[in-house]
Amino acid sequence: MSGWNLRLRQVPALRVDLRGVTPSALAGLSAAQVEQLPVGHGNEMLALAELFNIAPGKEEGALRFEGDLERFDRIGWQMDAGRIRVEGHAGHYAGGCMRGGELRIEGRAGLLVACEMAGGTIDVKGDVGDFAGSTLPGSMDGMRGGIFVVHGNAGERFGDRMRRGTALVHGGAGAFLGSRMVAGTIAVGGSVGAHAGYGMRRGSIVFAEARAALPEGTRSAPTFVPNRAATPVFWALLARDLARHGGLFSDLPMRRIERHLGDLSADGKGELIVCL
Amino acid sequence: MTDLPSVQRNGVVIDQTFAEAFPMKATRIVITAHTLEWARHAAVSATGFATSVIACGCEAGIERELGPHETPDGRPGVNVLIFSMSGKELGKQLERRVGQCVLTCPTTAVFAGLPRTAGGDVAALGKNLRFFGDGWQISKVIDGVRYWRVPVMDGEFVAQEDTPVVKAVGGGNLLLLARDTDGALAAAEAAVAAMKRLPNVVMPFPGGVVRSGSKVGSRYANLNASTNDAFCPSLVGLVPHSELASNGGAHAQQIGCVMEIVIDGLTEADVAAAMRVGMEAAIGVGPAGGLLRISAGNYGGKLGPFHFHLHELLGAGDAA
Numbered sequence: 001m002s003g004w005n006l007r008l009r010q011v012p013a014l015r016v017d018l019r020g021v022t023p024s025a026l027a028g029l030s031a032a033q034v035e036q037l038p039v040g041h042g043n044e045m046l047a048l049a050e051l052f053n054i055a056p057g058k059e060e061g062a063l064r065f066e067g068d069l070e071r072f073d074r075i076g077w078q079m080d081a082g083r084i085r086v087e088g089h090a091g092h093y094a095g096g097c098m099r100g101g102e103l104r105i106e107g108r109a110g111l112l113v114a115c116e117m118a119g120g121t122i123d124v125k126g127d128v129g130d131f132a133g134s135t136l137p138g139s140m141d142g143m144r145g146g147i148f149v150v151h152g153n154a155g156e157r158f159g160d161r162m163r164r165g166t167a168l169v170h171g172g173a174g175a176f177l178g179s180r181m182v183a184g185t186i187a188v189g190g191s192v193g194a195h196a197g198y199g200m201r202r203g204s205i206v207f208a209e210a211r212a213a214l215p216e217g218t219r220s221a222p223t224f225v226p227n228r229a230a231t232p233v234f235w236a237l238l239a240r241d242l243a244r245h246g247g248l249f250s251d252l253p254m255r256r257i258e259r260h261l262g263d264l265s266a267d268g269k270g271e272l273i274v275c276l
Numbered sequence: 277m278t279d280l281p282s283v284q285r286n287g288v289v290i291d292q293t294f295a296e297a298f299p300m301k302a303t304r305i306v307i308t309a310h311t312l313e314w315a316r317h318a319a320v321s322a323t324g325f326a327t328s329v330i331a332c333g334c335e336a337g338i339e340r341e342l343g344p345h346e347t348p349d350g351r352p353g354v355n356v357l358i359f360s361m362s363g364k365e366l367g368k369q370l371e372r373r374v375g376q377c378v379l380t381c382p383t384t385a386v387f388a389g390l391p392r393t394a395g396g397d398v399a400a401l402g403k404n405l406r407f408f409g410d411g412w413q414i415s416k417v418i419d420g421v422r423y424w425r426v427p428v429m430d431g432e433f434v435a436q437e438d439t440p441v442v443k444a445v446g447g448g449n450l451l452l453l454a455r456d457t458d459g460a461l462a463a464a465e466a467a468v469a470a471m472k473r474l475p476n477v478v479m480p481f482p483g484g485v486v487r488s489g490s491k492v493g494s495r496y497a498n499l500n501a502s503t504n505d506a507f508c509p510s511l512v513g514l515v516p517h518s519e520l521a522s523n524g525g526a527h528a529q530q531i532g533c534v535m536e537i538v539i540d541g542l543t544e545a546d547v548a549a550a551m552r553v554g555m556e557a558a559i560g561v562g563p564a565g566g567l568l569r570i571s572a573g574n575y576g577g578k579l580g581p582f583h584f585h586l587h588e589l590l591g592a593g594d595a596a
Contacts, residue, residue, distance in 0.1 A: 164417060183415070202414060233308070233385040233434040234416065234425055236349040241419045253350070269414055 002027070003057030004034060008067025008088075012051060014042035015091065019074040021048065023061045023082025023101065031056065059083070070110070076103040079120065092129070095122040096136070098146065108152065112136070117165065118144040123151075130155035130174065133167045133186075143167060143184065149245060156193065159186045162203065170247045178205045181270060185238065189248035197224065200263050200270035204238065207274050208248045214260065214274060224262035224272060231259065235273075282525060283587060287563040288570060289526050290586050295449045295551065295572035298580025300329075300359040301366045302444035302542055303399055304339065304389030307378055308353035312341060318384045319354040321377035326358070326369075327481045328538075330490070330501050334360040334369040335446060335540050337478030348387045349434070355389055357478045359446050359540045366441060367399040375405050379426070379433050388439035396442070402426070402435025445582050448539035448547035450554055451489065451507060451571040453520070453531045459566015460533040461485075463558040467537055470557035476546040477539055489536040492575045504573070507534045519571065527568035536573065544582055552589045 004026060017040035026034055035049035048054065057064055061082035069075065073091040076084045080099040089107035096112060100120040108126030114133045128150050134157055135142035142161035149168045156174035159167050163182040172190030181200040189208050196214075197205055207214070214224075239252035255275040262268055282289050307322070309315035319338050326336035339355040347353040358373070360366035378386050386401060402424035406413040409426040415437075416423045422437035450467065454460035468484030471477060479485075494502035505511050506519045509532050518524065520531045537554060541547035561567045572586055 166418075185416075185418075204416070229427075230431045231425075232310075232431075233349045233351070234423070234432065236351070237418050237423065237434070238416070240350075269412070 003059040003062040003064070005055045005057045005064045005066070006048070006052035007055075008052060008065070008069065009050075011068060012041055012071055014071070016041050016046075016051060016072045017074055018072050019077040021063070022076065022079045023063055023084065024080055026063065027061070027082075068107075070107075073110070075105075076101075076122075079103065089126070090124075094124075095120075095148075098122065111155075113150075114143060114146075114148045114167070116142060116144065117146050117148060119146045121147045121149075123149045125151045127152035127171070128154050128158075131157045131160060133158055133162055133165075134160035141182065151247075153190065154188075159184070162186065166241070168242065168245050168249065170245075170249075178203065178270075180266075181205070185242075187242050187249060197263055197270060197272050199266045201267035202269045204270070205272050206238070206242065206252075207272070208242075208252060209275075214272060223264040224260040225264065227259045227261045227271070229259075231257075283590075285559045285590065288559050288567055290555070290590060291525075291569065291571040292587055293572050293574050294583040294585040295447075296575050296577065296579045297445050297447040297449075297544075297547060297582035297584065299582075300335075300361060300444045300446035300540065301363045301397075301441050302357060302359045302540070303366060303370065303439045303441050304542075305356050305358070305370070305374070305401065305439055306342065306347060306353050306387040306389040307356060308342075308347045308349050308351040308385050308387070309381070310351065310383035312352035312354075314381060314383050315352055315354045316341070318378045318381035319356050321381065322373040323356055323358075323480075324377070326373075327486070329359075329361050329446070333365060334358050334373075335478070335480040335538075336369075336373075337480045337484075337540075339475065339478055340472075349385055351385075357476075357540065357542070359444055359478075359480075363397050363399065363441050370399050370401065370439070371404055374401060374435070375408070379405055379408065379428070379435075382430055385434040387436045390440040390442060392440050396440050398438040399441050401437060401439045403437050405433075405435055442542060444540065444542050445544050445547045446540045447573075447580060448541065448551055448582070448584055449489075449573045450537045450539075450551060450558070451573060452535045452537070452558055452567060453507070453527070453569040453571060454533050454535070455530055455563075455566040455568060457533045459561070459568075460535040462565045463561040463567040464535040464537060466557040466561050467554035470553045471537070471539065471550040474546070474550050474553060476542040477550040479537055479539055481538055484537060486536045486538055487534075489534070489573060491573075492578050504536075507571070509533060525569075531568055547582070548584055548589060551584055551586075555586065555590060 037048040038045040065086045070089040074093045076095045083102045086105045090109040092110035095103045105124045111129040113128045133143040141163040145165040153171035154169045154173040159178045170189045175193030177196040179198040181203040183202045187206040242249045258274045260272040323336040336358040342353040406424040414425045426433040452463045464485040489504040490501040
């Protein structure tokens with residue numbers, strides 16, 4: 001498996017579908033074969049070389065995209081190994097259905113980032129749009145594994161129907177955070193919109209901001225109940241794991257927590273954890 | 277064995293023989309609690325009645341105590357090693373012992389204490405105990421490891437899903453032949469104290485010492501082990517092959533009490549290291565303290581493939 005550098009020639013006129021351009025798919029291909037890889041542009045197919053200047057990269061098994069890729073969707077789609085680095089923004093569905101490897105986006109990303117992600121690591125330095133770490137329309141399960149880190153803010157419905165894995169937002173998040181969550185862990189550093197944990201069955205949502213109040217609509221909701229039982233072992237394990245990501249999460253192991261259990265309208269075994 | 281040459285150290289005769297040990301399956305679990313005392317309570321209970329696989333199902337012991345910085349959850353804890361004759365039996369014993377002695381003990385949690393290897397065997401830890409939660413149990417995967425959170429009356433019991441099982445060595449042993457009870461106990465206590473400082477081994481018998489050393493087989497058909505009559509001072513003159521009669525080599529007729537130390541270890545090297553330091557500590561007690569001779573349980577190759585030769589362990593060339 002060899003690496004490639006792809007520098008954007010110019011912003012395309014229409015949206016481009018980059019599914020199929022993954023380290024595994026490019027492994028063993030010659031430069032000519034890589035240049036001729038077909039990618040969708042609107043309703044036509046273009047050769048990859050029509051959009052990018054392609055050169056061999058130094059890093060084995062790594063793809064490096066340079067330029068503003070905001071019109072490029074499905075970067076790292078179904079990726080299973082290797083590394084992709086986007087030195088700019090990314091479009092929709094980045095890291096969708098990813099099973100392994102590492103996707104790093106230096107800018108912001110569009111809608112449905114990490115949707116139905118099952119493994120590997122996604123790291124977005126900027127903001128992400130709505131439905132990140134969520135489910136594709138019509139699917140039952142959202143994120144199913146791996147680690148998803150957003151350094152900026154997240155849109156609405158972050159982690160909708162999430163089933164497994166860890167998702168962190170260093171900034172804030174919109175409404176319906178972790179809605180219909182089945183399991184897994186979401187941790188948020190900033191403020192959160194209304195209805196966090198709406199319909200969650202299991203899983204943990206951690207609010208790391210010091211003295212964070214429960215989001216609007218949650219404390220008053222009769223479907224979440226405060227819990228006074230000590231859970232030092234679980235919290236020590238989880239807080240130590242989250243602390244690895246630094247920022248507001250770094251001092252979590254030293255913080256006390258307050259837990260609210262719910263959503264009782266679903267299964268009632270989820271928890272909203274407020275760090276005091 | 278008594279006709280073979282022996283060497284002496286500090287006036288203690290070391291028999292030219294070997295301890296015969298056998299393969300076992302083992303795991304290490306880490307029990308943590310709010311205080312070290314409660315972790316100890318759980319560990320002592322969980323390792324109770326685990327002296328010999330002859331009738332206990334497993335051999336187990338406390339390996340060492342852990343500070344808060346050494347445990348997964350930052351609380352004080354205890355390392356426990358459990359050995360059994362098969363992975364299946366080990367799993368059964370783990371479930372019973374952790375379920376009855378750790379789950380029940382206030383504030384405790386239990387974790388795997390061995391590194392996971394790809395494709396390696398595992399035994400269930402919280403995997404089956406979770407059903408105690410009656411549906412309220414919650415699974416949590418943290419950093420790729422699955423834990424179970426079982427609601428209990430003091431909060432929740434956290435148990436790692438499973439624990440790796442490795443091949444191990446059971447039945448390493450030393451026989452300490454002394455002038456009297458005081459001498460035998462002094463030598464045994466010194467040896468056990470030295471061995472306890474080593475990692476990866478436990479001495480599963482009470483206080484690390486066994487007075488009812490056994491031989492393979494019995495005159496009774498339903499017993500697979502019976503008293504080691506060759507080393508019973510009470511049978512001198514009655515047992516033709518007694519090691520303590522006049523044909524038993526130097527000091528034979530002065531020996532009035534024999535104690536055995538049984539060692540289980542994760543590897544052959546661990547058992548060998550423990551036997552070495554145990555012998556050295558016992559030799560330090562010497563004839564002045566009542567210890568006259570060191571031997572080992574050797575069953576003519578019928579028991580197992582691991583042979584720990586006493587002279588080799590001590591470096592016989594140095595013996596004087």
